[in-house]
Amino acid sequence: MPIDIPKDKWPGSIKKITLGATAAEGGTRAKSITLGGQTTLPYLHFEAPTPNSPAIAIEIKSRKPEDWSPLLAEVWGEAMNDPAKWAKKAEEAGADLIVLALMLADSPDDAVKAVKSVLSASGLPLIVWGPGQAEKDNELLVPVAEAAKGEKLVLGICEDKNYRTIVATAMANGHLIEARTPMDVNLAKQLNILITDMGLPADRILMDPTTGALGYGIEYGYSVMERLRLAALQGDSMTQLPMIVTPGFEAWKAKESKVGEGVPESWGDWKARAVHWETLTAVALVESGADVIVLRHPESVKRVKSAIEELVMA
Amino acid sequence: MYIIGENIHIISEKVKEALAARDREFFMDLAVKQVEAGAKAIDINLGPRKKDWAEVFPWIVETVETVVDVPLSIDTTNVDGMEAALKTIKKAKPILNSTSAEPERLEKVPLLAKKYNAKIIALTMGTSGIPVEADARVNIAVETLIPRLMEIGFNMDDLIIDPLVLTTSGCQQYCPHLIETVRMLQYAWDPAPNISVGLSNVSNAVPNENRPLINRTYLSMLMGVGLKMMIANPFDEKQNDVIRWIETKDTSNPLARVYNKIADRTAASEEPQMEDFDLKDPEQSAIWKTTQILLNKVIYADAYLAN
Numbered sequence: 001m002p003i004d005i006p007k008d009k010w011p012g013s014i015k016k017i018t019l020g021a022t023a024a025e026g027g028t029r030a031k032s033i034t035l036g037g038q039t040t041l042p043y044l045h046f047e048a049p050t051p052n053s054p055a056i057a058i059e060i061k062s063r064k065p066e067d068w069s070p071l072l073a074e075v076w077g078e079a080m081n082d083p084a085k086w087a088k089k090a091e092e093a094g095a096d097l098i099v100l101a102l103m104l105a106d107s108p109d110d111a112v113k114a115v116k117s118v119l120s121a122s123g124l125p126l127i128v129w130g131p132g133q134a135e136k137d138n139e140l141l142v143p144v145a146e147a148a149k150g151e152k153l154v155l156g157i158c159e160d161k162n163y164r165t166i167v168a169t170a171m172a173n174g175h176l177i178e179a180r181t182p183m184d185v186n187l188a189k190q191l192n193i194l195i196t197d198m199g200l201p202a203d204r205i206l207m208d209p210t211t212g213a214l215g216y217g218i219e220y221g222y223s224v225m226e227r228l229r230l231a232a233l234q235g236d237s238m239t240q241l242p243m244i245v246t247p248g249f250e251a252w253k254a255k256e257s258k259v260g261e262g263v264p265e266s267w268g269d270w271k272a273r274a275v276h277w278e279t280l281t282a283v284a285l286v287e288s289g290a291d292v293i294v295l296r297h298p299e300s301v302k303r304v305k306s307a308i309e310e311l312v313m314a
Numbered sequence: 315m316y317i318i319g320e321n322i323h324i325i326s327e328k329v330k331e332a333l334a335a336r337d338r339e340f341f342m343d344l345a346v347k348q349v350e351a352g353a354k355a356i357d358i359n360l361g362p363r364k365k366d367w368a369e370v371f372p373w374i375v376e377t378v379e380t381v382v383d384v385p386l387s388i389d390t391t392n393v394d395g396m397e398a399a400l401k402t403i404k405k406a407k408p409i410l411n412s413t414s415a416e417p418e419r420l421e422k423v424p425l426l427a428k429k430y431n432a433k434i435i436a437l438t439m440g441t442s443g444i445p446v447e448a449d450a451r452v453n454i455a456v457e458t459l460i461p462r463l464m465e466i467g468f469n470m471d472d473l474i475i476d477p478l479v480l481t482t483s484g485c486q487q488y489c490p491h492l493i494e495t496v497r498m499l500q501y502a503w504d505p506a507p508n509i510s511v512g513l514s515n516v517s518n519a520v521p522n523e524n525r526p527l528i529n530r531t532y533l534s535m536l537m538g539v540g541l542k543m544m545i546a547n548p549f550d551e552k553q554n555d556v557i558r559w560i561e562t563k564d565t566s567n568p569l570a571r572v573y574n575k576i577a578d579r580t581a582a583s584e585e586p587q588m589e590d591f592d593l594k595d596p597e598q599s600a601i602w603k604t605t606q607i608l609l610n611k612v613i614y615a616d617a618y619l620a621n
Contacts, residue, residue, distance in 0.1 A: 228613070231612065237621070
């Protein structure tokens with residue numbers, strides 16, 4: 001018996017946004033990346049193709065982080081001491097873009113230097129995060145935005161308590177911003193309204209709905225993303241933005257990835273488990289509609305990439 | 315519309331201070347003003363008063379009854395406090411606010427209402443919380459609340475079911491279901507049970523400047539499905555306008571037409587349509603956006619009107 005598959009036709013769609021600028025576009029990136037453009041729920045190809053594959057970002061830091069898992073230190077090795085080398089290695093590991101996280105110990109000069117060295121070592125589009133304290137973020141991100149004018153960086157992380165300075169400098173210097181809210185659809189929309197009210201066009205916002213790792217609240221993150229995407233497709237313009245999520249950061253906080261000793265033997269091999277944790281967290285979020293996936297381990301990058309390829313081809 | 319005035323509520327700083335000072339004048343004034351503004355009963359919510367209930371409940375009842383004759387709605391979770399209030403009441407038949415479907419409360423509070431010949435507000439909430447779906451809330455009323463009251467021989471005219479309004483800021487998915495619950499409850503039993511809601515809960519956690527618009531827009535929908543009683547702020551003049559316009563089917567001005575249209579659409583199980591509104595008029599445009607929030611069509615954000 002032939003079965004007629006019912007198809008949804010949504011009134012809304014996700015905005016297309018472009019990260020990174022090539023020489024022709026006023027920057028120095030080898031290529032730019034376009035995200036978004038979806039007209040239906042993720043990977044329902046009988047309704048519409050996936051217009052732009054999710055992109056994988058690898059997170060690197062301006063200085064060697066002391067609190068990262070030894071498994072990550074082992075795989076990145078010496079490169080962790082030099083953001084330029086680290087970026088190069090991340091590109092070789094298959095990243096579509098780089099997240100450079102600045103650190104509290106950085107001065108504005110250090111931050112600019114780190115960003116410039118990454119921009120010259122790798123041609124990938126770049127996301128730059130402040131260290132995560134309002135005043136320090138502003139102190140570092142403003143000179144970074146000015147020094148990289150025209151590169152179409154993504155500056156983050158804007159939150160409801162601290163977004164004005166970052167948005168203003170993104171507007172002045174042709175960059176995008178990452179807008180993060182704590183797993184709440186109402187707050188996510190509110191922040192997008194506040195940011196566009198300042199005059200930044202919506203197609204320069206990446207929305208970060210925050211997520212949890214597998215076993216640590218991922219289902220809440222998943223539901224929020226699903227709900228935001230449904231609202232967007234129903235025509236709610238302030239939710240029609242591509243989403244960035246940080247499963248690498250979340251998964252490597254989890255005991256299952258972080259710790260190799262003092263856990264039940266039945267948990268099995270530490271490294272295998274840790275990579276599984278990051279990969280599974282990431283793939284679930286890809287399925288819920290994430291457009292940028294920020295990861296830490298090159299093996300997870302490989303696996304998530306192949307999962308994305310299968311989803312997009314299927 | 316039978317309004318139970320909500321303003322004697324411990325959440326208000328002024329009420330808190332006045333209670334601490336046992337300021338009789340304050341409470342008498344607030345009670346009289348609510349009745350003058352149209353309240354048909356006065357809700358009294360001073361919290362559970364775990365330590366001083368034996369003194370506070372009789373005191374507030376005596377104070378308020380000095381100046382008004384309307385029923386008092388004793389709004390507390392403290393059963394001893396309820397009884398202390400009931401013993402003191404001398405004027406109109408009071409309302410006990412409230413019981414839920416949780417076994418312990420449902421055991422005690424209806425017996426108290428029966429003993430003192432009071433009305434009772436029963437919430438459609440069981441031990442596992444408030445269900446989202448309308449069906450599930452109606453089931454709590456029909457399968458738990460009503461049978462318990464029948465079991466004790468309670469006069470069903472004195473039962474008021476409160477299907478629980480939740481806020482659009484964070485519990486938005488509940489808002490359209492509550493409308494359906496109010497509609498369905500009227501067919502769930504014969505005779506149709508009395509229904510009351512706490513209207514302003516729909517705008518809890520919403521910035522103050524946006525609350526009245528959300529309240530009165532939701533009210534127009536609820537009146538469309540037959541709501542005739544609510545705990546609300548009787549001083550809200552624009553809300554009182556909406557009540558009057560809908561009750562008298564007054565369509566003599568554009569806003570009256572819009573609110574009546576929302577009520578009519580909701581009554582007919584339809585959704586308000588964009589063409590019902592003159593979107594060039596900022597006030598009508600704001601009402602249209604608010605309907606979309608309340609029907610869970612558009613995600614709520616504090617700045618939703620700016621969007």
